[in-house]
Amino acid sequence: MNHRVKEKLEILADAAKYDVSCASSGSKRKNTKDGLGNATGMGICHTYTQDGRCVSLLKILLTNHCIFDCAYCVSRRSNDIKRAAFTVQEVVDLTINFYKRNYIEGLFLSSGIFKNVDYTMERLVRIAKKLREEHKFNGYIHLKAIPGASDELIHEAGLYADRLSVNLEIPSEQSLKKVAPEKDYATAYKPMNYLSEAITEYKKEKKVIKSAPKFTPGGQSTQLVIGATPENDRHILNLADSLYQQQNLKRVYYSGYIPISDDNRLPVLRQAPLRRENRLYQADWLMRFYKFKVDEIVDDNNPNLDLDIDPKLAYALRNPQFFPIDVNIADYEWILRIPGIGAKSAKKIIAARRFGKLRQEHLKKIGIIWKRAKYFLTCADRDFINLGFQPEAIRAQILHNPKSKSKPGQLNLFAPTPTLLTT
Amino acid sequence: MTFVYDATYEGLLSAIFESYRLQTIPLRIVAEDKHQKSLFDQVVTINTDDTYSNRVKKGLEKKCGKQASNLIYRCFLSEKPGIEMLIFHFVRTAMKHEENVLQNYRDEQILQLHQINKQIGREVHRMHAFVRFQETKDGMMTSLINPDFNVIPLIGKHFVDRYPAFEWLIYDTKRRYGIHYKDSLSFITFGENQHRYLAGEVLTSAENQYQQLWKSYFRAVDIPERRNLKLHVQHVPKRYWKYLIEKSEA
Numbered sequence: 001m002n003h004r005v006k007e008k009l010e011i012l013a014d015a016a017k018y019d020v021s022c023a024s025s026g027s028k029r030k031n032t033k034d035g036l037g038n039a040t041g042m043g044i045c046h047t048y049t050q051d052g053r054c055v056s057l058l059k060i061l062l063t064n065h066c067i068f069d070c071a072y073c074v075s076r077r078s079n080d081i082k083r084a085a086f087t088v089q090e091v092v093d094l095t096i097n098f099y100k101r102n103y104i105e106g107l108f109l110s111s112g113i114f115k116n117v118d119y120t121m122e123r124l125v126r127i128a129k130k131l132r133e134e135h136k137f138n139g140y141i142h143l144k145a146i147p148g149a150s151d152e153l154i155h156e157a158g159l160y161a162d163r164l165s166v167n168l169e170i171p172s173e174q175s176l177k178k179v180a181p182e183k184d185y186a187t188a189y190k191p192m193n194y195l196s197e198a199i200t201e202y203k204k205e206k207k208v209i210k211s212a213p214k215f216t217p218g219g220q221s222t223q224l225v226i227g228a229t230p231e232n233d234r235h236i237l238n239l240a241d242s243l244y245q246q247q248n249l250k251r252v253y254y255s256g257y258i259p260i261s262d263d264n265r266l267p268v269l270r271q272a273p274l275r276r277e278n279r280l281y282q283a284d285w286l287m288r289f290y291k292f293k294v295d296e297i298v299d300d301n302n303p304n305l306d307l308d309i310d311p312k313l314a315y316a317l318r319n320p321q322f323f324p325i326d327v328n329i330a331d332y333e334w335i336l337r338i339p340g341i342g343a344k345s346a347k348k349i350i351a352a353r354r355f356g357k358l359r360q361e362h363l364k365k366i367g368i369i370w371k372r373a374k375y376f377l378t379c380a381d382r383d384f385i386n387l388g389f390q391p392e393a394i395r396a397q398i399l400h401n402p403k404s405k406s407k408p409g410q411l412n413l414f415a416p417t418p419t420l421l422t423t
Numbered sequence: 424m425t426f427v428y429d430a431t432y433e434g435l436l437s438a439i440f441e442s443y444r445l446q447t448i449p450l451r452i453v454a455e456d457k458h459q460k461s462l463f464d465q466v467v468t469i470n471t472d473d474t475y476s477n478r479v480k481k482g483l484e485k486k487c488g489k490q491a492s493n494l495i496y497r498c499f500l501s502e503k504p505g506i507e508m509l510i511f512h513f514v515r516t517a518m519k520h521e522e523n524v525l526q527n528y529r530d531e532q533i534l535q536l537h538q539i540n541k542q543i544g545r546e547v548h549r550m551h552a553f554v555r556f557q558e559t560k561d562g563m564m565t566s567l568i569n570p571d572f573n574v575i576p577l578i579g580k581h582f583v584d585r586y587p588a589f590e591w592l593i594y595d596t597k598r599r600y601g602i603h604y605k606d607s608l609s610f611i612t613f614g615e616n617q618h619r620y621l622a623g624e625v626l627t628s629a630e631n632q633y634q635q636l637w638k639s640y641f642r643a644v645d646i647p648e649r650r651n652l653k654l655h656v657q658h659v660p661k662r663y664w665k666y667l668i669e670k671s672e673a
Contacts, residue, residue, distance in 0.1 A: 006639050013643035034588050040581075045658070046552045047669055049645050052654030059644065097633050098640075100564065100586070101556045103668075258648050272648055352528035362529050 009094070011084040015064040015075050016110055019167070019223060020255045024056040024105035024140040027162035027218030037099055037106070037139030039162055039218075044105050057108040057142060058098050062086055062123055066112030070180035071265040072169060072228050072257065075112045079263075085114070091127050092135065099139050106140030106162070107131070113146065121149035121157070128160035145195065145220070147187040154191050158198060163218035163250070166192050171236050175229035179265045189247075195220050196247045219250030226280065227273040228257035228266055233305045234298040237283055241294045244287070254280040279305040286311055289343060290336050308399060313339040316376055317391040323376045324389075328357050340373030372398060428469040428507075430454035432499050435507055436476035438469045439514050452507035479514065486517045487525045494525070497543045498536050500573045509536055543577070546570055550578050553659075554593060555668050557621055558630040564591040565621060567666050573598060579608050634668050641669035 025043030045054035063085035064075040074081065095107045109127060113120050124143050131137040143157050145164040157164055166188055170176040173185040195216060202215035222243060224236060240252040256277035259269045283305060286292035290312070297311050298304070306314045316323060316339050325334050327349050335346040345368045352358060352366065357380035364370050374382075375394045426441065426449040428434035438452050449467070460466070484492050495510045512532045517524050528534045549570070556564035564586070575595050579602045582593065586604070592611065594601030596619055600612040623631070664670040 006636055009636055010639050010643045013640050017644045017646060031584055031587060036586070036588060038584050044548070044552045047641065047667065048655055048658040049641075050652060050655050051646050051649035052651045052658060053644075053646075053649075054658075055641070055644065058640070094636070097629075098637065100589075101558075101633060101637070101668075102554045102566070103637050258646065274649065348526075348528050351526035355524075355527045355529050358529065365531065365534055366528055 005090055005094075008084040008086055008090070009060070011082050012061045012064060012086060013059065015112075016059045016061045016108070018074065018255065018258065018260070019059065019108075019110060019253075020053070021142070021165065021221055021223060021251065021253045022054050022056045022059060022108065023163075023218075023221070023251065024142075025218070026250055027140060029138050029140075029162065029214070029217065031138045032136060035136035035138050036096065037137055039105070039138070039140045046103055046105065056105045057140060058095055058104045058106070059108040060086070060091070060094075060110075062091065062109060062111035062120070062127070063114055064112045065114045067115075068113055068180070068182045070169070070183065071263040072179055072225055074260050076263070088123065088127050088130065092130050095131060095139075096135055096137065099137070104139075106142070108142040110144040111146070117146050117148040118150055118153060121146045121153045125153055125157050125160065128157065132160050140218070142218075145191045147183070147191055149191065151194055154194055155198065158195060158216040159213060161216055161218075163221060164191075164195055164216050165221040165223070166195075167223040168239075169223060169225050170229055171224045171226075171231040171239055172229065175231065179229070179263075192220065192222070192243075192247045192249075199248065219248070221249060221251040221253060223253040223255055226254050226256050226277055227269060232303045233276075233280065233283070234294075234303040236280065237287070237294050237298055240284060241287060252284060254284070275307050276305070279307060279311060283311045286315075291333055309395065310339070312337070313372065313398070317395055320389045320391055324378045325376060326378045327363065328353050328379060338368075338373050338376045340369035340371070340376075342368075424449045424465045424467060425458070426452040426467050426469050427455050427458050428452060429471050430456055431471060432496060433473060433476040434469060434471040435499060435510065436479040437471050438507070439511055440472075440475040440479050441467065441469055442511070442515075449511075452511060454507075483514055483517055486520075487523045491517060491523075491525050494536060494540055497577065498539045500576065501539050501543055502573055503539060506539070509539075543572055543574065546572050547574050547577050549663070550574055551581050553663050553667060554578075554582070555666060556591060557634075558627045559621070559625045560627055562590065564589060566591070566593045567596050567619075567621065568593060569597045569662075569665065570595065571662075575600065575602055575610075578602075579604075583608055637668055 023043055024039065025041065027039045028041045029039040031038040043056060045056050047055045049055060061075070063083070064081070065083050065085060066073075066075045066077055069077040091107070091109065098104045099106065109124055111120050111124060128141050128143055131141065141161045142163045142165065143161045145154050145157060145166045147166055154164075168185070168188055170179060176183055176185065199216055199219065202212065205212045224239070226236065236254070243249045243252055254277050256272040256274050257269060258272045283297045286297055287294065292315070296315060302314075302318070305311055316337070322337070325338055327335055327338075332346055332350055335341060335349055336343065341349075345366055348366045349358065349363070352362065359379055359381045363373070363379060375389075424447060426438045428438045435452065438449075442449060445467070480492050483495070495513060498506055498510060509532055513536055516530065516533070524530070524533065528537065550568060554566045554568060556566045559565050573595075575593070575598070578593070582591065583604060590605040592601055592603045600610060603609055603611040659667070659670065
């Protein structure tokens with residue numbers, strides 16, 4: 001190990017950091033007696049960057065040399081930056097030695113395109129294969145499935161990796177063409193669809209034959225860059241929804257565009273749209289864990305998420321006809337829809353009310369956010385009849401509460417890449 | 424009346440058994456190392472007896488399942504003042520009722536146990552994340568930790584599953600004991616004041632290089648435009664920094 005490796009690591013970690021995905025969850029892989037590592041399904045963040053993002057995997061590019069010239073990417077051909085490339089062995093050594101010291105859950109390997117797509121993809125696959133077969137490494141491996149690579153290589157990648165991802169990056173094809181002349185949606189969707197089918201097939205097979213090999217057990221994910229192009233939230237959430245439904249994606253990541261580029265194909269932003277990114281993650285959560293439909297979150301009249309209040313609260317204020325909800329009799333699905341009540345509290349409420357009617361004091365202690373939830377529920381000692389329901393007044397009260405976290409312009413503490421949830 | 428027990432889990436369960444046998448509710452249950460005599464207090468010294476503690480455990484499991492005995496064991500490891508009486512209350516309540524009271528979150532003391540259990544769970548998860556092994560010249564991977572709660576008994580399996588092929592040690596410098604693994608797992612303890620830190624001389628040269636590489640990596644993934652130190656410290660509280668390679672100064 002020499003100082004050249006250190007320099008490469010600095011360049012190639014720096015170049016990979018704008019890919020926000022760092023999840024190590026969703027895959028279970030058992031270790032062998034003489035092996036190294038495992039994947040437990042829930043994922044672990046071993047540390048956090050100074051911006052609060054989870055560091056779970058060694059996330060690096062194999063190289064930042066690239067034949068493409070995508071305006072949003074630091075590694076674009078026309079950008080004047082230092083270039084570097086790891087050897088296969090260097091990546092393997094770093095992964096094994098970081099893992100042994102419990103720094104990481106595994107490897108997230110991406111790459112700029114050098115020579116051609118298959119040549120690049122083949123290197124990524126070779127690294128994963130070497131880790132699995134020569135080093136008996138059973139930790140987490142996330143590889144990029146590079147659009148345009150052959151089906152055979154994508155398939156082989158799926159046999160070694162826990163998760164594969166194809167980044168759409170720009171949320172509409174029209175915008176994509178403007179900023180990334182070499183890219184198009186059809187090429188990106190091809191490996192996604194291939195993987196989606198293969199994952200389903202292998203799952204079926206595994207149900208019948210236990211010893212069938214694992215194939216991308218952590219599923220596939222993608223990333224959308226937010227704010228670099230003009231798409232609204234409704235468009236973005238519909239796209240995400242179709243990726244969840246059609247391509248069975250495990251995760252869609254939203255990355256607020258950081259103005260890293262002086263490329264004139266992109267707008268000049270004063271600062272990254274972090275608040276919007278946060279609201280999109282909240283909306284994404286509502287779709288995946290709270291059984292909300294896209295058009296309940298955004299619609300014709302509200303094509304963009306409200307930046308001042310979270311999307312669940314916004315939904316409740318737009319739909320006063322469904323509230324208040326009586327926590328002592330309502331179904332789980334409806335309790336989940338009360339602002340200020342999360343999945344864990346909702347489950348506790350369902351369990352606890354078997355022992356007797358719940359009152360305010362119980363709800364507060366169970367851990368719901370009372371100052372928000374109180375406008376939308378009834379319980380044993382809280383009659384709603386005389387309270388009335390004026391959405392505008394409630395909104396104003398929640399926003400002007402001096403202790404409220406949802407003050408305009410200030411980010412709340414919702415982590416952009418949630419960590420403990422199994423996806 | 425004060426029950427004084429030997430600070431072990433079995434001792435606490437024996438104390439609970441004793442309250443049934445003596446048909447009395449103690450005012451306090453206190454570990455002997457924390458007990459301060461007072462003039463008018465009647466003290467009952469509990470004999471730790473595995474048959475008694477097992478009967479309490481089995482009895483509780485019959486009523487409320489393994490989850491319940493697991494809950495009180497984990498809460499016991501929190502070492503929080505007053506935890507004994509919370510556990511005592513829970514066992515008494517469980518035995519008194521026909522139905523399983525484990526999820527009765529309306530009961531304030533039961534809810535408290537669940538909340539403490541959640542804190543324990545968070546600490547265990549943090550140890551899974553924050554343990555940093557350092558390779559010493561004798562070929563062992565060594566990690567020092569100082570967790571808020573006594574989680575050493577809860578974290579062994581995770582690391583055995585993950586690192587079965589080499590020798591390692593995780594040592595709690597606050598409680599002065601740890602777990603050592605070489606083909607099998609055992610508890611280990613050293614003399615006073617040893618193992619507060621690992622001296623540079625005992626580490627391999629490769630170890631120093633990988634630590635430098637890890638620090639470089641940690642610096643390189645930072646995105647200054649997104650900086651949010653409040654969130655950072657919330658996820659990685661300062662009290663853990665001492666043993667985190669990427670957060671230590673040198």
